[in-house]
Amino acid sequence: MVRRLNKRKRQEQLIELVNQQPFLTDEELADQFGVSVQTIRLDRLELSIPEMRERTKALAEAAYGQLKAMSGQELVGQLLDVELGKRGSSLLKTTEEMGFSKTKVVRGHHIFAQANSLAVALVDSPVVFTARAEIHFRHPVYVGESIFCQAEVANASGNRTTVHVNSKVSGRKVFVGRFEVAAIETRDAAAGETANPEG
Amino acid sequence: MVRRLNKRKRQEQLIELVNQQPFLTDEELADQFGVSVQTIRLDRLELSIPEMRERTKALAEAAYGQLKAMSGQELVGQLLDVELGKRGSSLLKTTEEMGFSKTKVVRGHHIFAQANSLAVALVDSPVVFTARAEIHFRHPVYVGESIFCQAEVANASGNRTTVHVNSKVSGRKVFVGRFEVAAIETRDAAAGETANPEG
DNA sequence: TTCATCCTAGGACCTGGTCTTAGTAACTCG
DNA sequence: CGAGTTACTAAGACCAGGTCCTAGGATGAA
Numbered sequence: 001m002v003r004r005l006n007k008r009k010r011q012e013q014l015i016e017l018v019n020q021q022p023f024l025t026d027e028e029l030a031d032q033f034g035v036s037v038q039t040i041r042l043d044r045l046e047l048s049i050p051e052m053r054e055r056t057k058a059l060a061e062a063a064y065g066q067l068k069a070m071s072g073q074e075l076v077g078q079l080l081d082v083e084l085g086k087r088g089s090s091l092l093k094t095t096e097e098m099g100f101s102k103t104k105v106v107r108g109h110h111i112f113a114q115a116n117s118l119a120v121a122l123v124d125s126p127v128v129f130t131a132r133a134e135i136h137f138r139h140p141v142y143v144g145e146s147i148f149c150q151a152e153v154a155n156a157s158g159n160r161t162t163v164h165v166n167s168k169v170s171g172r173k174v175f176v177g178r179f180e181v182a183a184i185e186t187r188d189a190a191a192g193e194t195a196n197p198e199g
Numbered sequence: 200m201v202r203r204l205n206k207r208k209r210q211e212q213l214i215e216l217v218n219q220q221p222f223l224t225d226e227e228l229a230d231q232f233g234v235s236v237q238t239i240r241l242d243r244l245e246l247s248i249p250e251m252r253e254r255t256k257a258l259a260e261a262a263y264g265q266l267k268a269m270s271g272q273e274l275v276g277q278l279l280d281v282e283l284g285k286r287g288s289s290l291l292k293t294t295e296e297m298g299f300s301k302t303k304v305v306r307g308h309h310i311f312a313q314a315n316s317l318a319v320a321l322v323d324s325p326v327v328f329t330a331r332a333e334i335h336f337r338h339p340v341y342v343g344e345s346i347f348c349q350a351e352v353a354n355a356s357g358n359r360t361t362v363h364v365n366s367k368v369s370g371r372k373v374f375v376g377r378f379e380v381a382a383i384e385t386r387d388a389a390a391g392e393t394a395n396p397e398g
Numbered sequence: 399t400t401c402a403t404c405c406t407a408g409g410a411c412c413t414g415g416t417c418t419t420a421g422t423a424a425c426t427c428g
Numbered sequence: 429c430g431a432g433t434t435a436c437t438a439a440g441a442c443c444a445g446g447t448c449c450t451a452g453g454a455t456g457a458a
Protein backbone atom coordinates (compact mmCIF):
# COMPACT_ATOMS: atom_id res chain seq x y z
CA MET A 1 0.00 0.00 0.00
CA VAL A 2 2.71 2.41 -0.93
CA ARG A 3 0.23 4.22 -3.12
CA ARG A 4 -2.07 5.02 -0.26
CA LEU A 5 0.70 6.81 1.55
CA ASN A 6 1.57 8.75 -1.53
CA LYS A 7 -2.01 9.71 -2.00
CA ARG A 8 -2.39 10.92 1.55
CA LYS A 9 0.79 12.91 1.33
CA ARG A 10 -0.17 14.37 -2.01
CA GLN A 11 -3.56 15.39 -0.72
CA GLU A 12 -2.04 17.02 2.33
CA GLN A 13 0.35 18.93 0.14
CA LEU A 14 -2.44 19.74 -2.26
CA ILE A 15 -4.44 21.42 0.48
CA GLU A 16 -1.44 23.47 1.45
CA LEU A 17 -0.51 24.35 -2.10
CA VAL A 18 -4.01 25.41 -2.96
CA ASN A 19 -4.14 27.56 0.14
CA GLN A 20 -0.86 29.20 -0.69
CA GLN A 21 -1.43 29.53 -4.40
CA PRO A 22 -5.16 29.52 -4.99
CA PHE A 23 -4.87 30.53 -8.64
CA LEU A 24 -3.39 27.29 -9.96
CA THR A 25 -5.53 25.33 -12.41
CA ASP A 26 -5.94 21.58 -12.20
CA GLU A 27 -3.50 21.20 -15.04
CA GLU A 28 -0.85 23.20 -13.23
CA LEU A 29 -1.48 21.28 -10.05
CA ALA A 30 -1.22 18.01 -11.94
CA ASP A 31 2.14 19.11 -13.29
CA GLN A 32 3.32 20.01 -9.82
CA PHE A 33 2.54 16.56 -8.45
CA GLY A 34 3.39 14.59 -11.55
CA VAL A 35 -0.06 13.04 -11.78
CA SER A 36 -2.86 13.36 -14.27
CA VAL A 37 -5.42 16.10 -14.28
CA GLN A 38 -8.08 13.53 -13.46
CA THR A 39 -6.29 12.53 -10.30
CA ILE A 40 -6.22 16.11 -9.14
CA ARG A 41 -9.93 16.37 -9.88
CA LEU A 42 -10.60 13.28 -7.81
CA ASP A 43 -8.48 14.70 -5.01
CA ARG A 44 -10.41 17.94 -5.09
CA LEU A 45 -13.63 15.99 -5.02
CA GLU A 46 -12.52 13.99 -1.99
CA LEU A 47 -11.17 17.04 -0.22
CA SER A 48 -14.08 19.27 -1.20
CA ILE A 49 -11.75 21.77 -2.77
CA PRO A 50 -13.69 23.90 -5.25
CA GLU A 51 -12.43 24.59 -8.72
CA MET A 52 -9.95 27.38 -9.35
CA ARG A 53 -12.49 29.87 -10.64
CA GLU A 54 -14.60 29.41 -7.54
CA ARG A 55 -11.60 29.67 -5.25
CA THR A 56 -10.66 32.86 -7.02
CA LYS A 57 -14.14 34.23 -6.76
CA ALA A 58 -14.50 33.35 -3.11
CA LEU A 59 -11.18 34.96 -2.39
CA ALA A 60 -12.11 38.03 -4.37
CA GLU A 61 -15.45 38.38 -2.64
CA ALA A 62 -14.02 37.89 0.81
CA ALA A 63 -11.05 40.09 0.18
CA TYR A 64 -13.14 42.66 -1.61
CA GLY A 65 -15.08 43.17 1.57
CA GLN A 66 -11.88 43.01 3.59
CA LEU A 67 -10.16 45.46 1.33
CA LYS A 68 -13.05 47.80 1.56
CA ALA A 69 -12.96 47.41 5.30
CA MET A 70 -9.21 47.69 5.63
CA SER A 71 -8.41 50.44 3.20
CA GLY A 72 -11.69 51.74 1.99
CA GLN A 73 -13.06 55.06 3.02
CA GLU A 74 -15.02 53.53 5.83
CA LEU A 75 -13.91 51.89 8.99
CA VAL A 76 -12.51 48.52 9.87
CA GLY A 77 -15.26 46.31 11.16
CA GLN A 78 -18.96 46.99 11.04
CA LEU A 79 -20.26 50.21 12.48
CA LEU A 80 -22.91 49.46 15.06
CA ASP A 81 -23.86 52.92 16.18
CA VAL A 82 -22.35 56.33 16.33
CA GLU A 83 -22.99 59.73 17.82
CA LEU A 84 -20.65 61.98 15.94
CA GLY A 85 -18.27 63.77 18.27
CA LYS A 86 -19.36 61.68 21.21
CA ARG A 87 -19.19 57.94 21.01
CA GLY A 88 -19.58 54.93 18.79
CA SER A 89 -19.06 51.20 18.53
CA SER A 90 -18.12 48.67 15.91
CA LEU A 91 -17.87 44.95 15.53
CA LEU A 92 -15.10 43.08 13.79
CA LYS A 93 -15.52 39.42 12.97
CA THR A 94 -12.02 37.99 12.82
CA THR A 95 -11.11 35.50 10.14
CA GLU A 96 -8.44 32.93 9.52
CA GLU A 97 -6.33 35.36 7.48
CA MET A 98 -6.09 37.80 10.34
CA GLY A 99 -4.21 35.48 12.63
CA PHE A 100 -1.08 33.43 12.91
CA SER A 101 -1.56 30.04 11.34
CA LYS A 102 0.19 28.35 14.25
CA THR A 103 -1.32 29.98 17.27
CA LYS A 104 -4.57 31.28 15.72
CA VAL A 105 -3.96 34.49 17.58
CA VAL A 106 -5.21 37.55 15.75
CA ARG A 107 -2.45 39.92 14.76
CA GLY A 108 -2.44 43.13 16.73
CA HIS A 109 -2.62 45.52 13.85
CA HIS A 110 -6.09 44.35 13.00
CA ILE A 111 -7.23 45.14 16.49
CA PHE A 112 -5.41 48.42 16.24
CA ALA A 113 -6.95 49.18 12.87
CA GLN A 114 -10.48 48.65 14.15
CA ALA A 115 -9.91 50.86 17.18
CA ASN A 116 -8.09 53.51 15.24
CA SER A 117 -10.62 53.76 12.46
CA LEU A 118 -13.46 54.00 14.93
CA ALA A 119 -11.68 56.76 16.82
CA VAL A 120 -11.19 58.64 13.59
CA ALA A 121 -14.79 58.09 12.53
CA LEU A 122 -16.08 59.83 15.63
CA VAL A 123 -14.52 63.11 14.61
CA ASP A 124 -16.84 65.02 12.34
CA SER A 125 -14.42 66.67 9.98
CA PRO A 126 -13.54 66.18 6.32
CA VAL A 127 -9.87 65.43 6.90
CA VAL A 128 -8.90 63.63 10.04
CA PHE A 129 -5.66 62.02 11.12
CA THR A 130 -4.41 60.14 14.12
CA ALA A 131 -1.54 62.06 15.62
CA ARG A 132 -0.70 59.96 18.65
CA ALA A 133 -1.85 56.80 20.30
CA GLU A 134 -1.17 54.97 23.48
CA ILE A 135 -2.37 51.46 23.24
CA HIS A 136 -2.45 48.39 25.39
CA PHE A 137 -3.08 44.85 24.26
CA ARG A 138 -4.46 43.00 27.25
CA HIS A 139 -5.43 39.56 26.08
CA PRO A 140 -5.01 37.58 22.92
CA VAL A 141 -7.90 37.38 20.49
CA TYR A 142 -8.39 34.16 18.60
CA VAL A 143 -9.39 33.68 15.02
CA GLY A 144 -13.15 33.45 14.72
CA GLU A 145 -13.89 35.65 17.69
CA SER A 146 -15.73 38.92 17.25
CA ILE A 147 -14.25 42.07 18.64
CA PHE A 148 -16.65 44.61 20.03
CA CYS A 149 -15.04 48.00 20.03
CA GLN A 150 -16.32 51.03 21.91
CA ALA A 151 -14.96 54.52 21.55
CA GLU A 152 -15.74 57.67 23.46
CA VAL A 153 -14.56 61.22 23.01
CA ALA A 154 -12.80 62.25 26.20
CA ASN A 155 -11.67 65.68 25.26
CA ALA A 156 -12.04 68.00 22.31
CA SER A 157 -10.13 71.24 22.19
CA GLY A 158 -9.40 73.08 19.00
CA ASN A 159 -8.58 70.65 16.27
CA ARG A 160 -7.38 67.95 18.63
CA THR A 161 -9.72 65.28 19.91
CA THR A 162 -8.82 62.64 22.44
CA VAL A 163 -10.72 59.41 22.09
CA HIS A 164 -10.75 56.54 24.55
CA VAL A 165 -11.25 53.18 22.99
CA ASN A 166 -11.67 49.74 24.41
CA SER A 167 -12.27 46.47 22.67
CA LYS A 168 -13.88 43.42 24.16
CA VAL A 169 -14.34 39.80 23.21
CA SER A 170 -17.36 38.29 24.96
CA GLY A 171 -17.19 40.85 27.69
CA ARG A 172 -13.49 40.61 28.35
CA LYS A 173 -11.33 43.61 27.68
CA VAL A 174 -8.69 42.70 25.13
CA PHE A 175 -7.50 46.14 24.13
CA VAL A 176 -7.55 49.67 25.45
CA GLY A 177 -6.22 52.76 23.80
CA ARG A 178 -6.08 56.50 23.90
CA PHE A 179 -6.03 58.14 20.49
CA GLU A 180 -5.28 61.74 19.78
CA VAL A 181 -6.97 62.67 16.55
CA ALA A 182 -6.28 65.82 14.59
CA ALA A 183 -8.89 67.45 12.38
CA ILE A 184 -7.83 69.76 9.62
CA GLU A 185 -10.06 72.40 8.12
CA THR A 186 -7.97 73.83 5.32
CA ARG A 187 -8.86 72.74 1.82
CA ASP A 188 -5.60 71.09 0.83
CA ALA A 189 -4.87 69.94 4.33
CA ALA A 190 -3.97 66.44 3.31
CA ALA A 191 -0.94 67.77 1.50
CA GLY A 192 0.04 69.99 4.41
CA GLU A 193 3.45 69.80 5.98
CA THR A 194 2.38 69.04 9.50
CA ALA A 195 -0.54 66.78 8.85
CA ASN A 196 -0.43 63.32 10.30
CA PRO A 197 -1.39 60.29 8.33
CA GLU A 198 -4.32 58.36 9.46
CA GLY A 199 -7.88 57.32 8.91
CA MET B 200 -28.23 60.88 -32.74
CA VAL B 201 -30.17 59.94 -29.67
CA ARG B 202 -28.45 56.58 -29.73
CA ARG B 203 -25.01 58.05 -29.40
CA LEU B 204 -26.03 59.79 -26.24
CA ASN B 205 -27.55 56.63 -24.94
CA LYS B 206 -24.44 54.76 -25.74
CA ARG B 207 -22.21 57.20 -23.95
CA LYS B 208 -24.43 57.24 -20.93
CA ARG B 209 -24.67 53.50 -20.86
CA GLN B 210 -20.93 53.14 -21.09
CA GLU B 211 -20.39 55.61 -18.30
CA GLN B 212 -22.82 53.74 -16.14
CA LEU B 213 -21.26 50.47 -17.18
CA ILE B 214 -17.88 51.54 -15.90
CA GLU B 215 -19.38 52.53 -12.60
CA LEU B 216 -21.48 49.41 -12.28
CA VAL B 217 -18.59 47.14 -13.05
CA ASN B 218 -16.47 48.94 -10.48
CA GLN B 219 -19.11 48.61 -7.84
CA GLN B 220 -20.18 45.09 -8.68
CA PRO B 221 -17.28 43.42 -10.42
CA PHE B 222 -18.83 39.96 -10.31
CA LEU B 223 -21.62 40.55 -12.80
CA THR B 224 -21.49 38.54 -16.03
CA ASP B 225 -22.14 40.07 -19.44
CA GLU B 226 -25.58 38.53 -19.42
CA GLU B 227 -26.45 40.13 -16.11
CA LEU B 228 -25.06 43.43 -17.29
CA ALA B 229 -27.09 43.17 -20.49
CA ASP B 230 -30.21 42.62 -18.43
CA GLN B 231 -29.42 45.65 -16.32
CA PHE B 232 -29.17 47.92 -19.34
CA GLY B 233 -31.83 46.28 -21.45
CA VAL B 234 -29.46 45.62 -24.32
CA SER B 235 -28.07 42.46 -25.82
CA VAL B 236 -25.10 40.57 -24.49
CA GLN B 237 -23.21 41.44 -27.66
CA THR B 238 -23.66 45.11 -27.06
CA ILE B 239 -22.18 44.75 -23.61
CA ARG B 240 -19.27 42.86 -25.12
CA LEU B 241 -18.69 45.64 -27.62
CA ASP B 242 -18.85 48.16 -24.82
CA ARG B 243 -16.31 46.22 -22.80
CA LEU B 244 -14.10 46.04 -25.84
CA GLU B 245 -14.30 49.77 -26.40
CA LEU B 246 -13.77 50.55 -22.74
CA SER B 247 -11.08 47.93 -22.25
CA ILE B 248 -13.02 46.33 -19.46
CA PRO B 249 -11.85 42.75 -19.02
CA GLU B 250 -14.26 39.86 -18.71
CA MET B 251 -15.81 39.02 -15.37
CA ARG B 252 -13.49 36.12 -14.60
CA GLU B 253 -10.46 38.30 -15.16
CA ARG B 254 -11.90 41.11 -13.10
CA THR B 255 -12.50 38.62 -10.34
CA LYS B 256 -9.02 37.22 -10.60
CA ALA B 257 -7.36 40.62 -10.62
CA LEU B 258 -9.34 41.60 -7.58
CA ALA B 259 -8.46 38.39 -5.82
CA GLU B 260 -4.80 38.71 -6.61
CA ALA B 261 -4.58 42.32 -5.51
CA ALA B 262 -6.45 41.70 -2.33
CA TYR B 263 -4.62 38.45 -1.70
CA GLY B 264 -1.32 40.25 -1.89
CA GLN B 265 -2.65 42.92 0.40
CA LEU B 266 -3.82 40.35 2.85
CA LYS B 267 -0.50 38.63 2.74
CA ALA B 268 1.29 41.89 3.31
CA MET B 269 -0.95 42.69 6.22
CA SER B 270 -1.27 39.30 7.83
CA GLY B 271 1.53 37.14 6.55
CA GLN B 272 3.47 35.12 9.04
CA GLU B 273 6.53 37.24 8.72
CA LEU B 274 6.90 40.90 9.10
CA VAL B 275 5.26 43.69 7.25
CA GLY B 276 7.74 45.11 4.79
CA GLN B 277 11.04 43.68 3.75
CA LEU B 278 13.61 42.93 6.42
CA LEU B 279 16.84 44.74 5.59
CA ASP B 280 19.05 43.69 8.47
CA VAL B 281 18.66 42.54 12.01
CA GLU B 282 20.72 41.91 15.09
CA LEU B 283 18.44 39.85 17.27
CA GLY B 284 17.85 41.49 20.61
CA LYS B 285 19.53 44.68 19.50
CA ARG B 286 18.34 46.42 16.38
CA GLY B 287 16.95 45.97 12.92
CA SER B 288 15.44 47.73 9.94
CA SER B 289 12.86 47.08 7.28
CA LEU B 290 11.53 48.70 4.16
CA LEU B 291 7.92 48.93 3.11
CA LYS B 292 7.03 49.96 -0.39
CA THR B 293 3.57 51.45 -0.17
CA THR B 294 1.00 50.71 -2.83
CA GLU B 295 -2.23 52.18 -4.10
CA GLU B 296 -4.33 49.86 -1.94
CA MET B 297 -2.71 51.06 1.25
CA GLY B 298 -3.95 54.60 0.95
CA PHE B 299 -7.05 56.68 0.64
CA SER B 300 -8.15 56.92 -2.95
CA LYS B 301 -8.87 60.61 -2.56
CA THR B 302 -5.84 61.91 -0.72
CA LYS B 303 -3.36 59.14 -1.59
CA VAL B 304 -2.28 59.24 2.02
CA VAL B 305 -1.22 55.88 3.37
CA ARG B 306 -3.45 54.62 6.14
CA GLY B 307 -1.82 54.63 9.53
CA HIS B 308 -2.32 51.01 10.38
CA HIS B 309 0.05 50.01 7.64
CA ILE B 310 2.74 52.20 9.11
CA PHE B 311 1.89 50.84 12.50
CA ALA B 312 1.98 47.26 11.25
CA GLN B 313 5.45 47.67 9.80
CA ALA B 314 6.83 49.20 12.98
CA ASN B 315 5.09 46.76 15.24
CA SER B 316 6.13 43.68 13.34
CA LEU B 317 9.72 44.85 13.27
CA ALA B 318 9.70 45.50 17.01
CA VAL B 319 8.37 42.03 17.59
CA ALA B 320 10.89 40.49 15.21
CA LEU B 321 13.78 41.84 17.26
CA VAL B 322 12.86 39.78 20.27
CA ASP B 323 14.39 36.35 20.06
CA SER B 324 11.72 34.20 21.59
CA PRO B 325 9.28 31.65 20.20
CA VAL B 326 6.15 33.44 21.34
CA VAL B 327 6.19 37.22 21.42
CA PHE B 328 3.42 39.74 21.85
CA THR B 329 3.13 43.46 21.90
CA ALA B 330 1.78 44.50 25.25
CA ARG B 331 1.81 48.27 24.95
CA ALA B 332 2.69 50.90 22.46
CA GLU B 333 2.98 54.63 22.39
CA ILE B 334 3.02 55.89 18.88
CA HIS B 335 3.21 59.15 17.09
CA PHE B 336 2.38 59.84 13.48
CA ARG B 337 4.40 62.86 12.46
CA HIS B 338 3.88 63.35 8.77
CA PRO B 339 1.68 61.83 6.13
CA VAL B 340 3.10 59.17 3.86
CA TYR B 341 1.92 59.09 0.28
CA VAL B 342 1.13 56.12 -1.85
CA GLY B 343 4.22 54.99 -3.73
CA GLU B 344 6.69 56.15 -1.13
CA SER B 345 8.92 53.68 0.65
CA ILE B 346 9.01 53.65 4.41
CA PHE B 347 12.34 52.90 6.01
CA CYS B 348 11.79 51.63 9.52
CA GLN B 349 14.47 51.35 12.19
CA ALA B 350 14.03 49.66 15.53
CA GLU B 351 16.32 49.49 18.50
CA VAL B 352 16.00 47.65 21.78
CA ALA B 353 16.10 50.24 24.54
CA ASN B 354 15.59 48.07 27.52
CA ALA B 355 15.24 44.38 28.21
CA SER B 356 14.37 43.20 31.68
CA GLY B 357 12.84 39.83 32.34
CA ASN B 358 10.38 38.97 29.65
CA ARG B 359 9.63 42.57 28.78
CA THR B 360 11.54 44.34 26.05
CA THR B 361 11.16 47.97 25.17
CA VAL B 362 11.81 48.79 21.55
CA HIS B 363 12.15 52.24 20.07
CA VAL B 364 11.05 52.49 16.50
CA ASN B 365 11.17 55.27 13.98
CA SER B 366 10.11 55.32 10.38
CA LYS B 367 11.39 57.62 7.72
CA VAL B 368 10.50 58.56 4.18
CA SER B 369 13.48 59.96 2.30
CA GLY B 370 15.14 61.00 5.51
CA ARG B 371 12.15 62.62 7.09
CA LYS B 372 10.72 61.13 10.25
CA VAL B 373 7.11 60.15 9.66
CA PHE B 374 6.50 57.93 12.63
CA VAL B 375 8.00 57.25 16.03
CA GLY B 376 6.94 54.68 18.55
CA ARG B 377 7.82 52.94 21.76
CA PHE B 378 6.74 49.33 21.89
CA GLU B 379 6.71 47.14 24.94
CA VAL B 380 7.04 43.58 23.81
CA ALA B 381 6.43 40.56 26.00
CA ALA B 382 8.16 37.25 25.43
CA ILE B 383 6.66 34.09 26.79
CA GLU B 384 8.67 30.96 27.44
CA THR B 385 6.02 28.47 28.45
CA ARG B 386 5.06 25.89 25.88
CA ASP B 387 1.40 26.66 25.51
CA ALA B 388 1.92 30.31 26.14
CA ALA B 389 -0.28 31.41 23.29
CA ALA B 390 -3.29 30.08 25.10
CA GLY B 391 -2.22 31.68 28.39
CA GLU B 392 -4.58 33.95 30.25
CA THR B 393 -2.33 36.96 30.47
CA ALA B 394 -0.71 36.85 27.09
CA ASN B 395 -1.13 39.81 24.81
CA PRO B 396 -1.91 39.44 21.17
CA GLU B 397 0.59 40.62 18.74
CA GLY B 398 3.20 39.75 16.20
C1' DT C 399 -31.77 58.01 -51.36
C1' DT C 400 -27.50 56.91 -49.37
C1' DC C 401 -24.47 56.45 -45.74
C1' DA C 402 -22.59 55.89 -41.13
C1' DT C 403 -23.62 54.53 -36.57
C1' DC C 404 -25.59 51.48 -33.36
C1' DC C 405 -27.30 47.34 -32.15
C1' DT C 406 -28.18 42.45 -32.65
C1' DA C 407 -27.63 37.64 -34.20
C1' DG C 408 -25.17 33.48 -35.05
C1' DG C 409 -21.39 30.40 -35.26
C1' DA C 410 -16.71 28.61 -34.51
C1' DC C 411 -13.58 28.26 -30.93
C1' DC C 412 -11.35 28.58 -26.14
C1' DT C 413 -10.55 27.60 -21.02
C1' DG C 414 -11.41 25.31 -17.09
C1' DG C 415 -14.17 23.02 -15.44
C1' DT C 416 -18.45 19.09 -14.42
C1' DC C 417 -20.05 14.19 -14.46
C1' DT C 418 -19.87 9.53 -16.19
C1' DT C 419 -18.03 5.31 -18.00
C1' DA C 420 -14.26 2.43 -18.68
C1' DG C 421 -9.79 0.47 -18.53
C1' DT C 422 -5.22 -0.58 -16.42
C1' DA C 423 -1.46 -1.37 -12.99
C1' DA C 424 -0.20 -2.91 -8.52
C1' DC C 425 -0.69 -4.72 -4.39
C1' DT C 426 -3.39 -7.92 -0.91
C1' DC C 427 -5.67 -11.80 0.55
C1' DG C 428 -7.62 -16.37 0.67
C1' DC D 429 -2.58 -19.06 -8.30
C1' DG D 430 -6.89 -16.02 -9.17
C1' DA D 431 -10.02 -12.45 -7.31
C1' DG D 432 -10.75 -8.19 -5.36
C1' DT D 433 -9.50 -3.65 -3.86
C1' DT D 434 -7.20 0.69 -4.51
C1' DA D 435 -5.04 4.19 -7.22
C1' DC D 436 -4.64 6.17 -11.28
C1' DT D 437 -5.63 7.38 -16.14
C1' DA D 438 -8.28 8.12 -20.33
C1' DA D 439 -12.13 9.58 -23.15
C1' DG D 440 -16.40 11.79 -24.14
C1' DA D 441 -20.53 14.60 -23.48
C1' DC D 442 -21.73 18.80 -21.54
C1' DC D 443 -21.56 23.63 -19.39
C1' DA D 444 -20.50 28.70 -18.29
C1' DG D 445 -18.55 32.61 -19.77
C1' DG D 446 -16.13 34.13 -22.55
C1' DT D 447 -13.20 35.68 -27.64
C1' DC D 448 -13.31 36.68 -32.44
C1' DC D 449 -15.51 37.18 -36.74
C1' DT D 450 -19.13 37.84 -40.25
C1' DA D 451 -23.44 39.62 -41.36
C1' DG D 452 -27.71 42.03 -41.27
C1' DG D 453 -31.42 45.29 -39.62
C1' DA D 454 -32.86 49.90 -37.68
C1' DT D 455 -32.41 54.67 -37.49
C1' DG D 456 -31.21 59.22 -38.10
C1' DA D 457 -28.41 62.81 -40.81
C1' DA D 458 -26.64 64.50 -45.41
